Amino acid sequence: MLSAIWETEGLQTVGIVVLVFASIKLLHILGLISFSEDSVEDELELSAVRHRPEGLEQLEAQTRFSRKELQILYRGFKNECPSGVVNEETFKDIYAQFFPQGDASTYAHFLFNAFDTDHNGSVSFEDFVMGLSILLRGTVQEKLIWAFNLYDINKDGYITKEEMLDIMKAIYDMMGKCTYPVLKEETPRQHVEVFFQKMDKNKDGVVTIDEFIDCCQNDENIMRSMHLFENVL
Amino acid sequence: MAAGVAAWLPFARAAAIGWMPVANLPMPVAPTEKNKRQDELIVLNVSGRRFQTWRNTLDRYPDTLLGSSEKEFFYNEDTKEYFFDRDPDVFRSVLNFYRTGKLHYPRYECISSYDEELAFFGIVPEIIGDCCYEEYKDRKRENAERLMDDQEDNKDAKLPNMTFRETMWRAFENPHTSTMALVFYYVTGFFIAVSVITNVVETVPCGSVPNMKEVPCGERYTVAFFCMDTACVMIFTVEYLMRLFAAPNRYRFMRSVMSIIDVVAILPYYIGLVMTDNEDVSGAFVTLRVFRVFRIFKFSRHSQGLRILGYTLKSCASELGFLLFSLTMAIIIFATVMFYAEKGSTSSKFTSIPASFWYTIVTMTTLGYGDMVPKTIAGKIFGSICSLSGVLVIALPVPVIVSNFSRIYHQNQRADKRRAQKKARLARIRLSKTGSSSAFLHSKRNGLFNEALELTGSTEDEKRLSKSTSLIESQHHHLLHCLEKTTNHEFVDEQYYQQSYLEAGLQNYPSQSPSLSSQDGVTGTCCTRRSKKQHHTPLPNASAPAHMQPLKHTHTHPQGLQELSTIHIQPLSTSRSSLNMRVEEPAPLNCQSSQITTAIISIPTPPVTTPEGDAHLPAAPTLQNVVKVSAL
Numbered sequence: 057m058l059s060a061i062w063e064t065e066g067l068q069t070v071g072i073v074v075l076v077f078a079s080i081k082l083l084h085i086l087g088l089i090s091f092s093e094d095s096v097e098d099e100l101e102l103s104a105v106r107h108r109p110e111g112l113e114q115l116e117a118q119t120r121f122s123r124k125e126l127q128i129l130y131r132g133f134k135n136e137c138p139s140g141v142v143n144e145e146t147f148k149d150i151y152a153q154f155f156p157q158g159d160a161s162t163y164a165h166f167l168f169n170a171f172d173t174d175h176n177g178s179v180s181f182e183d184f185v186m187g188l189s190i191l192l193r194g195t196v197q198e199k200l201i202w203a204f205n206l207y208d209i210n211k212d213g214y215i216t217k218e219e220m221l222d223i224m225k226a227i228y229d230m231m232g233k234c235t236y237p238v239l240k241e242e243t244p245r246q247h248v249e250v251f252f253q254k255m256d257k258n259k260d261g262v263v264t265i266d267e268f269i270d271c272c273q274n275d276e277n278i279m280r281s282m283h284l285f286e287n288v289l
Numbered sequence: 290m291a292a293g294v295a296a297w298l299p300f301a302r303a304a305a306i307g308w309m310p311v312a313n314l315p316m317p318v319a320p321t322e323k324n325k326r327q328d329e330l331i332v333l334n335v336s337g338r339r340f341q342t343w344r345n346t347l348d349r350y351p352d353t354l355l356g357s358s359e360k361e362f363f364y365n366e367d368t369k370e371y372f373f374d375r376d377p378d379v380f381r382s383v384l385n386f387y388r389t390g391k392l393h394y395p396r397y398e399c400i401s402s403y404d405e406e407l408a409f410f411g412i413v414p415e416i417i418g419d420c421c422y423e424e425y426k427d428r429k430r431e432n433a434e435r436l437m438d439d440q441e442d443n444k445d446a447k448l449p450n451m452t453f454r455e456t457m458w459r460a461f462e463n464p465h466t467s468t469m470a471l472v473f474y475y476v477t478g479f480f481i482a483v484s485v486i487t488n489v490v491e492t493v494p495c496g497s498v499p500n501m502k503e504v505p506c507g508e509r510y511t512v513a514f515f516c517m518d519t520a521c522v523m524i525f526t527v528e529y530l531m532r533l534f535a536a537p538n539r540y541r542f543m544r545s546v547m548s549i550i551d552v553v554a555i556l557p558y559y560i561g562l563v564m565t566d567n568e569d570v571s572g573a574f575v576t577l578r579v580f581r582v583f584r585i586f587k588f589s590r591h592s593q594g595l596r597i598l599g600y601t602l603k604s605c606a607s608e609l610g611f612l613l614f615s616l617t618m619a620i621i622i623f624a625t626v627m628f629y630a631e632k633g634s635t636s637s638k639f640t641s642i643p644a645s646f647w648y649t650i651v652t653m654t655t656l657g658y659g660d661m662v663p664k665t666i667a668g669k670i671f672g673s674i675c676s677l678s679g680v681l682v683i684a685l686p687v688p689v690i691v692s693n694f695s696r697i698y699h700q701n702q703r704a705d706k707r708r709a710q711k712k713a714r715l716a717r718i719r720l721s722k723t724g725s726s727s728a729f730l731h732s733k734r735n736g737l738f739n740e741a742l743e744l745t746g747s748t749e750d751e752k753r754l755s756k757s758t759s760l761i762e763s764q765h766h767h768l769l770h771c772l773e774k775t776t777n778h779e780f781v782d783e784q785y786y787q788q789s790y791l792e793a794g795l796q797n798y799p800s801q802s803p804s805l806s807s808q809d810g811v812t813g814t815c816c817t818r819r820s821k822k823q824h825h826t827p828l829p830n831a832s833a834p835a836h837m838q839p840l841k842h843t844h845t846h847p848q849g850l851q852e853l854s855t856i857h858i859q860p861l862s863t864s865r866s867s868l869n870m871r872v873e874e875p876a877p878l879n880c881q882s883s884q885i886t887t888a889i890i891s892i893p894t895p896p897v898t899t900p901e902g903d904a905h906l907p908a909a910p911t912l913q914n915v916v917k918v919s920a921l
C-alpha cells in the first residue's frame with residue numbers, strides 16, 4: 057500500500073516537473089525569458105563610417121596651408137585614423153599619449169568639441185585642418201576667438217565661472233599627481249578667480265568675447281605667447 | 290554595374306547597331322568624351338616596392354582611396370609616383386581586387402593588420418570573395434572574442450562617483466571588488482551548501498522510535514528542519530531582492546537564467562506555506578520540494594567550471610538535439626523488433642513496446658542491468674545488434690561536444706592567463722610611461738647643464754648633449770614645459786613627490802631653520818632657460834621647502850606665463866642632494882648670469898625665506914647658489 061502511495065506521488069512529481077519545464081520553455085519561446093547570460097552579437101558591426109575628404113585644391117583654397125603641408129597633415133591623420141574620421145575615444149587616446157603623467161581625457165573632450173564644429177560626434181579631416189589653419193596661421197584675433205570658443209563649453213557666448221572652473225580642472229588634471237608643489241584642491245579655483253579678476257571688466261560674473269579679446273590684446277605676455285607655435289609645421 | 294564588365298561596354302554599344310533598323314524614334318545624342326585621355330600607367334610605390342597599373346583599373350572603384358581623388362594626397366611631385374607607407378604584401382591583395390574584382394584574404398595574414406589595411410584603402414571587407422569569406426569571418430570572430438575578454442577585464446576599473454546602486458551591482462557581479470562583496474559571496478555560498486545538505490539529510494532514516502518503523506530525519510525533527518529551511522529561504526529572498534534592486538536593467542535581469550533559478554528555488558517554500566491546510570493537494574505540493582534541488586544551480590555564480598559546462602551544453606544544443614533524436618529513432622525501432630521477436634516466448638518480460646523501451650535504452654547505453662533478458666534466438670540476435678549499434682550512435686556526436694568544450698575551456702584558460710599576465714604588462718607599460726616622463730625631467734636638467742656649459746664655453750660637451758634629443762622630443766618637452774608654466778606647478782618624479790608630500794604634512798609648524806647646514810633635500814628649481822630667443826624668460830621657479838615655512842604662491846597669469854613665486858637661494862655646500870651631483874660644479878658660475886638678478890628684481894614681494902636674504906644676491910657670488918632641478 058505504501059508503494060502505491062509512493063507510486064502516485066512519484067507520478068505526480070514527474071508530472072509537476074514536466075509541467076514546470078514546459079512552461080519555462082513556453083516562456084522562452086514567447087521571448088519573455090532569455091537563456092543567454094550576455095548576448096554576444098554574432099554579426100560584427102558594419103564597417104566603420106568612412107569619410108573621404110574634399111580634394112586637395114579645395115582644401116588649399118579654404119585653409120592657409122600649402123599643398124605639401126596638407127599632404128603631410130593628411131598622411132599623419134590617415135595613419136592614425138584609417139577610416140578618415142576621428143571619434144572621441146581615439147582622440148582622447150592620441151592626446152593622452154603626450155601627457156603620460158596626468159589624465160588628459162577631460163581636456164581632450166573639450167578640445168574635441170572645439171574641433172568638431174558641426175557637432176556630429178566625429179572630427180573629419182576638413183574639421184581638423186580648418187582648426188589647425190586658424191591655430192597655426194590665423195591672425196591673433198582668430199586665435200583668441202578660437203580660445204574663447206574652447207572655454208565657452210555650452211557655446212552661448214559667455215564664459216561663466218563654472219565653465220572656466222571645468223576647463224581649469226581639466227588642465228590641472230593633465231599635470232597628474234606628482235607635481236611640485238603638491239597640487240591642492242583649491243588651486244584651480246584660485247586660478248579661476250585671478251582669471252576673472254583680470255578679464256571680467258564690468259564684474260557681471262561672465263566674460264563676453266569682447267571683454268576677452270580686449271583684455272588679451274592688452275596683455276603683453278599673452279600676445280607674445282600667441283605666436284609661440286607658428287613654426288610648428 | 291560591375292566594374293569588370295566595364296571593358297565590354299564598347300562591345301555592347303557596338304552591338305546596338307542591331308536595334309537601329311527597327312527603332313521607331315530617333316536615337317539620343319551620344320555622349321562625347323570631354324578630354325580623350327590616353328590611358329596611362331600609374332606607379333604606386335608602397336614602401337619601396339613599385340606596383341604599376343593602368344589608371345582605368347583604379348578608376349573602377351571610385352569610392353575607395355585609390356579610385357578617388359584622395360590618392361592625390363599621397364602624390365610625390367618629385368618622383369611622379371604615389372607613395373604609400375604601408376605593408377606591400379597586403380597591398381598585393383588590395384591591388385588584385387582592382388584588377389580582378391575579387392578580394393581575397395591570405396591565410397597567413399593577421400586579421401587585424403589586414404582589416405587596418407582595408408580600412409586605410411577604403412575597401413569594405415564584406416566584398417571578400419566566397420572562397421575566402423568564411424575564413425575571414427572565423428578569424429574575425431575569434432579575434433573579437435579575445436578582445437571581448439580583455440574588455441571585460443577593463444570594465445573592472447573603478448569609476449569614480451558611482452551611485453550606491455551601481456556599487457552594489459558591481460559588488461554582486463564581481464566579488465573581488467570589496468571586502469563586503471567577498472563576505473556576501475561566501476555567506477551566500479555557505480547557505481546554499483547548508484540548504485542542499487539539509488535537503489539531503491532530511492530524507493536519511495535516522496534512528497527508529499521503538500514501536501514505529503524507521504522514519505526519515507525530516508519527520509523526526511520537523512521543527513529543526515523547518516527552521517533551517519526558513520533561514521535559508523530568508524537569505525535567498527533577501528539576496529534576490531537586493532539583486533533586483535541593484536540591477537541596471539531590471540526587466541533584463543528578471544528574464545535571465547540565474548534569476549529564474551533563484552525564483553524556482555525559493556518558490557516551493559512559499560507555496561508550501563500557503564498550502565499547508567489543504568489536505569488533498571498537499572501531497573502533490575510536497576513533491577514540489579523536488580525543486581529545492583535547483584538551489585544547487587545557484588552555485589554556478591560561484592563556480593567558473595559550472596558556468597563553462599553550462600555554456601558548452603548551450604552551444605552544443607544542436608548536437609545534443611541530434612543525439613537525442615537519433616537515439617529515439619533507434620530505440621523505437623529496436624523496441625518494436627524486440628517486442629515482436631519475444632512475443633512468442635512464455636513469461637517474457639517484454640509485455641508491450643513501451644516496456645521494451647527500457648530494455649533498449651539499457652542495452653544501447655551498454656548498461657545491461659539484466660532485469661529484462663531476451664530468451665528466444667531471434668531476440669538474442671536482435672539484442673546483440675542493438676547493443677552494437679548503440680555504441681556507434683552514441684559515439685558519433687560526442688566528439689563535436691568535446692571539441693566545443695575544449696574550445697571554450699581553452700578560451701577561459703586564455704582569459705585567466707591574460708589576466709595574470711596583465712599585471713606584468715601594466716607594470717611594463719607604466720615603466721615605459723615613466724620613462725617618457727623621466728625623459729622630460731632629464732632634459733630639463735640637461736637644459737640647465739647646457740646653459741652652464743654655454744657660459745663656461747665648453748662647446749664639445751654642449752654639442753654632445755644637444756644632439757641627444759631629437760626634434761620631436763624637444764618639441765614634446767617644450768609642450769610639457771608650457772603646461773608647467775600654465776599651472777605654475779612642476780613635474781617631479783615619484784620619489785620626490787613622496788618626499789614633498791610628507792613634508793607638506795608637517796607644514797603646520799612653520800619654523801625658520803636656523804642654519805642652512807641642517808637643510809637637506811632639494812629645495813627648488815633653478816632657472817631654466819628654454820631658448821635664447823624668447824623674450825619672456827621663463828623664470829626661476831623656486832619655492833621654499835615646505836618644512837621651512839608656509840608657501841605663498843603669488844597668483845599666476847592665465848594663458849601661459851607666470852611670475853616667479855619665490856626664489857630660494859641657498860649656499861651650494863649645504864644643499865647637497867643626490868639628485869644634483871652632476872650639475873653642481875658649473876652651477877656657481879651659472880648663477881651669476883644676469884637672468885637671475887633680473888628675475889629677482891622683478892619679484893613683487895615674495896616672502897623670501899633664505900636667511901641670507903636678497904641683499905647679498907648681486908654682490909656675493911660665492912654665497913649664491915640657485916637651487917637645483919628637482920628631479921632625477
